[in-house]
Amino acid sequence: MRSIAKAASIAALTVPLVLGTAGLASADGHDGGPAYKQQSNSATVNGGASSKVVSGFTPDGEAYFLTETRVAGPTGATSSVVASRS
Template sequence: MRSAFKAVVTTAVLVPVLFAGAGVAAAGEGPDSGPAYKQKTNSATAAGGATSAVKSGFWGDTAYFLTKNAVATPAGATGTVVGSRS
């Protein structure tokens, strides 16, 4: 069970590495109606993988900020998501 969990988490972390540029959106696309910022970092080695993202902008008249981090190693996996809106 633990091996299956690690495999799923590792896959979830490594898949964005393969498609690193595919999910980058330009400002003004979709519901964003103002200045926007998005930065993503992905890395993978034989010891595990990591990904992080920071995004901010506007959803209609509401400003938002979101940061995500995930790490997977042979010992386990962890992740955090922090967001705010006004």
């Protein structure tokens, strides 16, 4: 059971890498407001990792921020998310 959970975690982390989003950074507007996004993904035989930072303003002038980190390795997986919105 543990190896199934580990394989599922690693697969979930490597899908963005396969889709070609490794090292993506952009300043595209989100919902019409100014925004920033940086994303990084990696995978090795020992596990995988993914991180993302998103921030900006909505068209209504609300500020938002999100940082997300996910890591999976031979002994388990962890995830951390911090988000805020004004």
